[in-house]
Amino acid sequence: MAPPCAAVGTTVAVVNDTVLPGDDLSYLLVSSKGKKLRLGPGLRQETDSVVSCKCGILRKKEPNVYWIDNHQKRYVPVKGETVLGIVTGKAGDVFKVDIGGSVPATLSYLAFEGATKRNRPNVDIGDVVYGRLLVANRDMEPELVCMDSAGRSGGLGVITGGNMFQCSLGLVQKILSPQSTLVKHLGQIMPMEIAAGMNGRVWIRCKTIAATIAAMNAITNAEFMTEAQIRLMVNKLHDTIH
Structure with missing residues (x-):
């Protein structure tokens, strides 16, 4: 099924497509169909319109949560995160x-x-x-x-314990995405505890310091990898630590 799209004036916006600051995304108000619309980082509502204030990829989480996914490192606090x-x-x-x-x-x-x-x-x-x-x-x-x-x-x-490291906000969103299997695959080869903050910080604790460092490196390297590349990396890591 093709991603939803709609035209507002001369602007056509598509979920999972690139948007620029100032793009008019008012169609989000129409597509919400009377349900509560929640705007995340990178989007703001101005009276009867929705405007992008960041450059990145427009994302959606059911039922009506939208945000702009990009690779910025500066965190802007958002209620509920x-x-x-x-x-x-x-x-x-x-x-x-x-x-x-x-x-x-x-x-x-x-x-x-x-x-x-x-x-x-x-x-x-x-x-x-x-x-x-x-x-x-x-x-x-x-x-x-x-x-x-x-x-x-x-x-x-x-x-307490473990190690915390800084990464881009885009990597945190990738870790928390239901479509990402990074943490699932890592958990299958090494028991771990992990907490990811939307402010670009990740805390992780494994049984040994060596396993913790390996998991941290794997998570950092996965930022620009596809799911197939992530599986290949985790398989190589499994062969290395076993």
Whole structure:
């Protein structure tokens, strides 16, 4: 089936096609068919129109989530995204967390599962935290939480051990894509724990340091590979470590 496309004036936009800053993508509002439309990084809504503000590939996730996929390294916080941050300071009851944006994010000590005034989480400067952005807009500093709407951690919180490395935002989106088999193939040859933040940071822990370094190199090298090339690389890695 061909990808959906529509014309707006003289502009024709196609999902999975290249778009440039300033392109009119207002057809997204029409194609949403009354359902809530969610715009991710690279897209913004101006009254009754949708405009691209980045150069890259227009992507879609069902039911109505659209974003621009590119290889930028500077992160712009987006509400609802999960990120990996480093605790850099503490001001009163709030932690300051570096998430790679223009300003640090704030993280309340009450934003952890089971946290109370008497039962405070054990968080120190330098710790790596995996959190979700509760607030993210241009007029306020980002705010992180390490629990879901039900008050449970759901895998969020302070992460210990392992190694964290920086990569492009496009590689993180590739890792998290349902169509990507990179992590699945790596997990078949070496047990691992992995957490990918939308801010271009990946944390990984394997049984040995050598396996962790091998997995980090494999993930980094896979950025511009096809699925066939990824499978070939993982097979060679399997032969090397076994």
